[in-house]
Amino acid sequence: MDRTRETAFKAAREAGGLLRERVGHIKNIDYKGAYNIVTDVDRASERIVLDILKGEFPDFGVLAEESGAQTAGSGKRWLVDPLDGTTNFTHAYPFFCVSIGLESDGKVVLGVVYNPIAEELFWAEEGKGAWLNQEQIRVSHVDSLAASLLATGFAPDTRSAEDSNMAQFATVTELSHGVRRDGSAALDLCFVACGRLEGFWEMKLSPWDTAAGSLIVTEAGGRVTNLAGGAFDMSTGHILTTNGLIHDEIVSILTRIRSPKSDTLTGAAQSERD
DSSP, X not given: OHHHHHHHHHHHHHHHHXXXXXXXXXXXXXXXXXXXXXXXXXXXXXXHHHHHHHHHOTTSEEEETTTEEEOOSSSEEEEEEEEEOHHHHHTTOSOOEEEEEEEXXXXXXXXXXXXXXXXXXXXXXXXXXXXXXXXXXXXXXOOOGGGOEEEEXXXXXXXXXXXXXXXXXXXXXXXXXXXXXXXXXXXXXXXXXXXXXXXXXXXXXXXXXXXXXXXHHHHTTOEEEOTTSSBOOTTTOOEEEEOSSSHHHHHHHXXXXXXXXXXXXXXXXXXXXX
16 A cells, blocks of 8 residues: 555645645636536646556546546546546635546545645555545544534536525524634544544535545545435535544434425435535
């Protein structure tokens, strides 16, 4: 695992260096749909990451946000988000990252998330704990929602979606210290892992958004499920993660606020965010 970990570190840091250099200097902005932004920097960052990963491990598969799926001969697969927080990046809002997960036979065994602005490298290996740079991290000890700070997010089609997360956002905000919406699911997950947040939930995410961060939370002692408290499946796009102490309280609240036509809280919805 040392070699795969160090390769992922290198890819994340080199791509993050590009993001740090190019923030505020975007050459091209396109749209993947009505609201979903992609820039030339997303694509350039992904090229850096994939060149490094595939150069070292040509037999590993890849699922990347911009180039999609690439199959290979082994049972291993990289899950890559080269710029999580693209909307933030286009506005020079300093909350974005590179996220790299590694699956082995369908199970995430390595997660690396790099915040290039703060130069924070969050990482975890299965069974070996979670780390921020060289210091081990743990989730917080806050045991009530009323004393908790949380985060959530909204899909690009929030303005038109029936299941928009707005009702959940309003309710949890009223019952807690507050709910932040900073626009990078991968970093939100890492902030739960290191105790800056007590919880995070979101709908309509893609596997590359959650692969690395979900392992980092788990290895930091947190809990990761679907919104109804069942087993987390990153292919469904819906996630709830907490320090574990407030998890059941959050599940109880979210399961009372279901959209009339939505099964998202049971993990049945298949819609994903790009």
